[in-house]
Amino acid sequence: GQQVMQIPQYQHVQEGEDFTTYCNSSTTLSNIQWYKQRPGGHPVFLIQLVKSGEVKKQKRLTFQFGEAKKNSSLHITATQTTDVGTYFCAGGTSYDKVIFGPGTSLSVIP
Amino acid sequence: NAGVTQTPKFRVLKTGQSMTLLCAQDMNHEYMYWYRQDPGMGLRLIHYSVGEGTTAKGEVPDGYNVSRLKKQNFLLGLESAAPSQTSVYFCASSYPHQPYSNQPQHFGDGTRLSIL
Numbered sequence: 644g645q646q647v648m649q650i651p652q653y654q655h656v657q658e659g660e661d662f663t664t665y666c667n668s669s670t671t672l673s674n675i676q677w678y679k680q681r682p683g684g685h686p687v688f689l690i691q692l693v694k695s696g697e698v699k700k701q702k703r704l705t706f707q708f709g710e711a712k713k714n715s716s717l718h719i720t721a722t723q724t725t726d727v728g729t730y731f732c733a734g735g736t737s738y739d740k741v742i743f744g745p746g747t748s749l750s751v752i753p
Numbered sequence: 754n755a756g757v758t759q760t761p762k763f764r765v766l767k768t769g770q771s772m773t774l775l776c777a778q779d780m781n782h783e784y785m786y787w788y789r790q791d792p793g794m795g796l797r798l799i800h801y802s803v804g805e806g807t808t809a810k811g812e813v814p815d816g817y818n819v820s821r822l823k824k825q826n827f828l829l830g831l832e833s834a835a836p837s838q839t840s841v842y843f844c845a846s847s848y849p850h851q852p853y854s855n856q857p858q859h860f861g862d863g864t865r866l867s868i869l
Contacts, residue, residue, distance in 0.1 A: 644812075652793065674854040685843060686796065688857040731795060733858075738850035739784060739803050740811065741858075745795040 645670050647734045649744035657752050662719040664747035666732035675708055675715045676733040676741060686731060722751050755779055759844050759861035766834045766868050774829040774864050776844030784847045785827040786811075786858065787819060789840040796843065802827055803849070834868045841865050 646669045656662050666675065674693045678686040690699055692708035692715065699706045705718045719726055729748045733741035757778045766772060776785065783804050788796040788811075798811030802821040816838060818830045827846075831838060845858040 649795075676855065676857065678858075685860040685862050686845075686858075687860070691854065691857065693854050733796075735855040738855055739809075740786070740798060740801055741855050742798075742812075743788075743796040745793060 645734075645736060645742055647732060647742045647744040649732060649747050651747055652745065653748045653750070655750045655752065656722050658724060659721050662722050662726070662749055664717050664730050664732075664749075666715040666717075666734070666744050668713045668734045668742075670713070670736060672712050672734040672736060673738070674735045675712075676735070677706060677715075677717055678731045678733060678743075679728050680731065680746070681728040684728075719749075722749070724751050724753055727751050757844055757846055757859050757861035759842075759864050761864060762862065763865045764867070766831075766866065768834060768836060768868060770834050771830070771832050772834065773831075774842055774844075774866075776827045776829070776846075776861060777825055778827075778844075778846040778859070779825065780846060780859065781824070782846035782859070783824070783849045784856070785821065786845045786847075787817070787827065787829045788843045788845065789813065789838075790843060790863075791840050799829065799842075836868045839866060839868045 677689040680686045697708040703720045729746040731746045732744045786801040787799040800819040805824040842864045844861045847856040
């Protein structure tokens with residue numbers, strides 16, 4: 644069946660360093676969503692990308708959707724302690740549901 | 754607005770017991786979902802519903818049943834609980850999909866379920 648993978652599984656960074664997580668799908672996606680889950684919390688929607696090669700920014704966060712619509716990335720510039728959490732990508736192939744990746748857990752050392 | 758409300762928040766069951774998890778949303782969303790979250794495995798879809806009276810199987814439906822009798826409620830049932838069902842269960846809801854794209858999902862706070 645369709646799979647969505649993410650790397651790395653864990654990332655520990657010093658505050659102020661950059662961070663990137665990568666998402667790869669075994670099949671072409673119609674769109675991709677990104678969510679953030681704080682420790683002990685629930686996933687919260689961050690953004691959705693629909694177009695091939697699309698790039699969107701939210702302050703220090705930059706999201707990209709690959710040209711082939713099979714991969715995506717989330718880059719955080721100059722991490723802060725408020726960035727701690729697990730970042731999930733979720734790929735859409737059928738329009739009534741998405742498939743979540745396993746997530747990348749980010750720790751930020753002050 | 755409460756958003757998506759899950760009850761209970763915590764529960765401990767013995768193997769073989771049954772229980773129902775309740776999800777209620779007040780955003781008039783058509784779509785509702787039940788996921789389980791286990792360490793290192795992300796969110797796996799159990800069952801979902803695209804409207805009142807409809808349900809469909811997700812990735813890991815075995816051992817679970819669901820019902821969507823009212824638009825705002827989505828119930829997840831465990832008929833005979835097993836230790837492998839120990840997990841955190843999340844309910845989510847969304848508007849119907851748009852052309853060529855899914856819709857953002859809104860999650861509840863989760864139910865932490867332990868099966869002994």
